[in-house]
Each structure stands twice: as C-alpha cells, then as structure tokens.
Amino acid sequence: MRRCIELGKKGLGSATPNPMVGCVVVCGDRIIGEGFTSPYGGPHAEVNAIRSVKDEQLLKKSSLYVTLEPCSHFGKTPPCSDLIIASGIPKIFIGLQDPHDKVAGNGIQKLKDAGCEVTVGILDKECRDHHKRFLTYQEQKRPYIILKWAETQDGFIAPTIEKRKGNPQPFWITNGYSKQLVHKWRSEEQGILVGTQTVMDDNPKLTVRNWEGKSPVRVVLDRDLKTPQEFHVLDGDEQTIVLTAVAETKKYRDGIAYEIIDFGQPLAAQISAVLYRHQITSVIIEGGAQTLQTFIYENLWDEARVFKGTIIFGDGILAPEISESPTKTESILADTLSLYYND
Ligand SMILES: NC(=O)C1=CN([C@@H]2O[C@H](COP(=O)(O)OP(=O)(O)OC[C@H]3O[C@@H](n4cnc5c(N)ncnc54)[C@H](OP(=O)(O)O)[C@@H]3O)[C@@H](O)[C@H]2O)C=CC1
Numbered sequence: 151m152r153r154c155i156e157l158g159k160k161g162l163g164s165a166t167p168n169p170m171v172g173c174v175v176v177c178g179d180r181i182i183g184e185g186f187t188s189p190y191g192g193p194h195a196e197v198n199a200i201r202s203v204k205d206e207q208l209l210k211k212s213s214l215y216v217t218l219e220p221c222s223h224f225g226k227t228p229p230c231s232d233l234i235i236a237s238g239i240p241k242i243f244i245g246l247q248d249p250h251d252k253v254a255g256n257g258i259q260k261l262k263d264a265g266c267e268v269t270v271g272i273l274d275k276e277c278r279d280h281h282k283r284f285l286t287y288q289e290q291k292r293p294y295i296i297l298k299w300a301e302t303q304d305g306f307i308a309p310t311i312e313k314r315k316g317n318p319q320p321f322w323i324t325n326g327y328s329k330q331l332v333h334k335w336r337s338e339e340q341g342i343l344v345g346t347q348t349v350m351d352d353n354p355k356l357t358v359r360n361w362e363g364k365s366p367v368r369v370v371l372d373r374d375l376k377t378p379q380e381f382h383v384l385d386g387d388e389q390t391i392v393l394t395a396v397a398e399t400k401k402y403r404d405g406i407a408y409e410i411i412d413f414g415q416p417l418a419a420q421i422s423a424v425l426y427r428h429q430i431t432s433v434i435i436e437g438g439a440q441t442l443q444t445f446i447y448e449n450l451w452d453e454a455r456v457f458k459g460t461i462i463f464g465d466g467i468l469a470p471e472i473s474e475s476p477t478k479t480e481s482i483l484a485d486t487l488s489l490y491y492n493d
C-alpha cells in the first residue's frame with residue numbers, strides 16, 4: 151500500500167477532480183503491475199495497473215492493492231470493479247472506502263458479490279492523508295484549503311504604501327528557492343485565491359512559472375470591479391473567476407467567469423461554496439492579510455504554510471495570526487517555513 155501511495159502522488163495536480171489513486175498488482179512476492187490515475191478523463195489507476203501486467207495468466211493468482219475503493223459506476227470511464235472482476239484477480243486490498251455518492255461501498259459490494267476476497271482499511275490513516283483533497287471535497291462539500299503567506303522577521307506581510315511608491319508589483323520577502331517551492335505548490339492545487347488589495351498593490355500573475363505543471367484557476371475578490379483592465383489577472387491567459395457584488399453583466403469581460411457573492415455576509419463559506427460548484431477540489435490562498443484572516447476567523451482552512459524571511463519592514467500590514475503551533479518547521483536557506491494543520 152505504501153507503494154500505491156507513492157504511485158498515486160504522480161497524479162497530484164493532474165488527476166483532479168478525480169482522486170489521485172495508486173494501485174499495484176502483486177503475484178507471490180513480486181509486483182507485476184503498477185498504475186496511477188491518468189489526467190482527468192483518462193483511465194483510472196486500477197485500469198493502468200492491470201493493463202501494465204505483461205503475463206495476463208498471472209492475474210488469476212494475484213492480489214490487487216489500491217488506495218481507494220474501485221469505482222462501480224460509469225463516469226468518464228467504465229467501472230474499475232468490473233475490470234477487476236473480469237481480470238480474475240481473487241484478492242483485493244483497499245485503503246479506504248470511497249465517500250463519493252455514486253460509489254460509497256458499491257464497488258466493494260460488487261467485488262464481494264463476484265466472489266473476490268476484499269480487505270478494507272489498509273494503511274487507513276496514510277491513505278486518508280494522501281486523499282485529503284478528494285475526501286474534503288466529497289465529505290465537506292468544499293475544497294481543501296491551504297493558506298500561504300510570507301512575513302518579515304518583524305511579522306509584516308507588506309510594507310507601508312509610501313515604501314511601495316505606487317508601483318504595482320509584489321514586494322518580495324522570501325528567497326528564490328522559497329519562490330520556486332511556491333510555484334511547485336501552485337502546480338499541485340486546482341485554485342489560487344487572492345484578495346482585492348493584493349491585486350491592486352501587486353498586479354500578480356498567480357501562474358506556475360518556476361516549475362512544471364498546469365497553472366491553477368485564478369480566483370480574485372473584486373467587490374466593485376475596480377481591477378484595471380490591463381492587469382494580469384484579467385488577461386484571460388488562465389481560467390479566472392472574479393468574485394464580485396456587481397450584477398451588471400455589461401461590466402464583465404469575455405473569457406472571465408463572474409460569481410456574485412454577498413460581501414455583507416461571512417465570505418469564506420460563500421467562496422468555498424462557489425469553488426465547490428466549479429469542481430475546484432483544492433485552493434491555495436496567497437493573501438493578503440484580510441483575506442487569509444477571514445478564512446482563519448471562519449475556521450475554514452486545512453493547512454497553513456508560512457515563510458519567515460530575513461528582512462525587516464518596521465511598519466506595514468501585519469501578518470495573519472494562527473493560534474495553533476506549527477507541526478513542522480524547516481529552513482530554506484535563510485528563510486524559515488512553518489507548516490500548520492487545522493486538525
Ligand atoms: N507577503 C505575502 O505573502 C503577501 C503579501 N501581500 C500584500 O498584502 C497587501 C494586501 O493585504 P490586505 O490589505 O490585507 O488585502 P487583501 O488582499 O486581503 O484584500 C482585502 C480587500 O478585499 C475586500 N474584502 C472585503 N471583505 C473582505 C473580507 N471579508 N475578506 C477579505 N477581503 C475582503 C476589501 O476590498 P473592497 O473594500 O474593495 O471590497 C478589502 O479591502 C498587499 O500590499 C500585498 O502586497 C499579499 C499577499 C501575500
């Protein structure tokens with residue numbers, strides 16, 4: 151199962167909104183087939199693992215290990231449980247039952263009804279952690295939420311307006327390696343969200359540039375639609391959702407999705423609901439302080455990844471505050487990265 155989890159990670163950022171499942175076929179003490187979920191719409195892990203077995207005769211005396219219950223329904227592909235049954239594999243070891251409405255035990259039942267010996271709950275905790283995005287989306291009907299920011303030694307995320315000289319670009323706190331890591335993180339999530347003031351002050355691109363992979367869907371708050379037309383987030387280069395209070399569609403730009411939210415009501419829950427509707431299973435929230443703090447107040451976050459750089463601002467916008475202690479702290483050259491989990 152550990153190997154299944156390792157394989158499943160290869161689908162991070164590409165399988166979604168499908169879960170990034172990993173699967174191996176074992177005959178005796180040898181792995182004879184391996185697979186992981188193909189990019190969305192393609193074959194599932196079990197199909198790839200079974201197809202990778204060279205000698206099909208061995209399947210009848212093999213076991214199949216898979217991180218999540220095999221599907222039992224026709225989605226973009228036929229049910230994996232049917233393929234497993236047809237392949238004649240007699241023993242199936244499953245990490246977790248799939249909470250998806252259309253599966254939820256039906257895949258396990260189908261396998262048992264066909265005479266397979268099925269064991270569920272192998273490395274349950276590790277599989278839950280591996281499938282955290284998918285499980286949060288299915289069970290809580292919201293994306294997996296990662297908060298991320300960079301603060302100075304003295305706890306600021308932005309300098310004073312005077313220090314910026316009205317120049318809309320990010321004011322950098324962290325080093326190049328930390329920046330590259332952030333681009334890797336962006337490639338792993340389906341959405342990236344920033345607040346209105348961040349767009350106005352930074353004119354951010356919010357794309358994956360220093361890493362391989364797909365850029366996430368950009369999501370920006372813009373109550374009054376004040377973002378200048380020439381700003382990067384409106385360039386249409388990446389899928390973008392603007393969360394606004396403006397209902398006049400003539401103010402909307404082609405190629406951008408607009409969603410109305412009520413800025414007088416708690417925002418984090420509304421934003422989560424919009425992202426859920428757009429099938430965004432995970433989001434990284436890159437600031438600013440007010441936006442991050444909103445998710446902290448509403449207790450709608452799963453992880454926080456906080457960089458501390460070496461510079462000092464003396465004044466400016468204070469970083470958000472989290473009451474938990476970090477689970478892990480590591481150095482990225484002179485920057486410190488602290489990881490928090492909202493358990
Ligand atoms: N170091 C870092 O990691 C980062 C630093 N930054 C810096 O942070 C600064 C911006 O931070 P900050 O001023 O906190 O702004 P935000 O980017 O969080 O945007 C806040 C604005 O969004 C709108 N808004 C309304 N209601 C809410 C709500 N409940 N939650 C969030 N936003 C709401 C408001 O605009 P309106 O009144 O128009 O509705 C509000 O002024 C920038 O200078 C940027 O450079 C930004 C990101 C990361």
Ligand SMILES: Nc1c(N[C@@H]2O[C@H](COP(=O)(O)O)[C@@H](O)[C@H]2O)[nH]c(=O)[nH]c1=O
Nearest residue numbers: 300321322323324352354355356357436
């Ligand atoms: N200043 C700062 C960060 N700023 C974040 O990065 C965004 C810019 O993204 P892009 O335009 O794609 O490069 C910016 O708007 C803000 O959300 N991030 C960090 O890791 N370290 C930093 O010191």
Ligand SMILES: [Zn+2]
Nearest residue numbers: 194220221230
């Ligand atoms: Zn399947």
